[in-house]
Amino acid sequence: MTDAKSSLPILDLQRFAAGHPERAAALDELRSVARSVGFFYLEGHGIPQEQIDGVLDLSKRFFTLPEQDKLAIEMRKSPHFRGYNRAGLEYTRGTQDWREQVDFGPERERLDIRPGDAPWKRLVGPNQFPDALPELKPAILAWIEAVTRLGIRLIEVFAEALGQRADVFEPIYRDGPNQLLKIIRYPGRDKTESYQGVGAHKDGGFVTILLQDEVGGLQVDDGKGGWIDAPPKRGTFVINVGELLELASNGYLLANIHRVVTPPAGGDRRSVAFFLGANLASTIPVLDLPPELGAEVRGVTQDPLNPLFHEVGRNVLKSRLRSHPDVAAAHHADLVELLKVPVPA
Numbered sequence: 001m002t003d004a005k006s007s008l009p010i011l012d013l014q015r016f017a018a019g020h021p022e023r024a025a026a027l028d029e030l031r032s033v034a035r036s037v038g039f040f041y042l043e044g045h046g047i048p049q050e051q052i053d054g055v056l057d058l059s060k061r062f063f064t065l066p067e068q069d070k071l072a073i074e075m076r077k078s079p080h081f082r083g084y085n086r087a088g089l090e091y092t093r094g095t096q097d098w099r100e101q102v103d104f105g106p107e108r109e110r111l112d113i114r115p116g117d118a119p120w121k122r123l124v125g126p127n128q129f130p131d132a133l134p135e136l137k138p139a140i141l142a143w144i145e146a147v148t149r150l151g152i153r154l155i156e157v158f159a160e161a162l163g164q165r166a167d168v169f170e171p172i173y174r175d176g177p178n179q180l181l182k183i184i185r186y187p188g189r190d191k192t193e194s195y196q197g198v199g200a201h202k203d204g205g206f207v208t209i210l211l212q213d214e215v216g217g218l219q220v221d222d223g224k225g226g227w228i229d230a231p232p233k234r235g236t237f238v239i240n241v242g243e244l245l246e247l248a249s250n251g252y253l254l255a256n257i258h259r260v261v262t263p264p265a266g267g268d269r270r271s272v273a274f275f276l277g278a279n280l281a282s283t284i285p286v287l288d289l290p291p292e293l294g295a296e297v298r299g300v301t302q303d304p305l306n307p308l309f310h311e312v313g314r315n316v317l318k319s320r321l322r323s324h325p326d327v328a329a330a331h332h333a334d335l336v337e338l339l340k341v342p343v344p345a
């Protein structure tokens, strides 16, 4: 298979290493890409191809399990928004997405919640793993570990590209970042049906690290009313800036809008999407940028349909409640009221 063309650039993580002769040029490139389109391909990331192939293969095997084995870990059973969702249960800006998926997060004990505690504490808890595919659990936990390390390296280079110390974000992830990992399958559909695999949206974390199979369908807003295709390139990940980096840079960096178009009927597409977030108890700082960058901040684009908060836990909870109205209704009816999140009847 030859890789399809894309106008998104490819950056090599090795070029950012201390002492590398191209380091300054690499930082300039990253700053410009992360500000203009907010998406790029990453090579030189150090994650072995066998691990990449392994996680994609296990995710394919999960989705071919009998429905009852998948439903055994249905998200509706988890107040922490972990587990399996059939296609059609997730909404983006109120419109139905068409993908089945399993969501995983940090593997923790659930917290003992007391009256008056911050509502985001309900997000903390265990994952659901399928008994029918026991190999999935160790592979997913190892993947979360590998991509978390990579994600932290990426936010270090983003920090440097913004003229900051590499560890400027450390205080807001050192007590444990909040990760979200999704294994996803987009079933093919007839052209007469909706083509929304996942509707146009921005991602919420610092960065997203996306692994996709050979099918393609991811598209990035070109800022001119059109879409840039981001087809798979073997051995690379698609990386994009999330809302936390846009907030911290006061809009210098761009958390860009993207979507996935459903594959044609008869086929399907799989992806493994990882979102590195900050600690749920933390608050996103606004960085003090060097004057030449500070002069170019745009402020954060506030969307009335999707307000952004600097308090991380509140932001994550809001987005989980909005994406999964069935879980919200089953476990968090009181918060739905509180956060004024519309739940379809």
Ligand SMILES: O=C(O)CCC(=O)C(=O)O
Residues within 6 Å of the ligand: 182, 184, 198, 203, 210, 212, 218, 258, 259, 260, 271, 272, 273
């Ligand atoms: O599946 C993909 O390629 C991207 C999915 C995505 O954008 C998301 O889940 O936020």
Ligand SMILES: [Fe+2]
Residues within 6 Å of the ligand: 201, 202, 203, 258
């Ligand atoms: Fe996304």
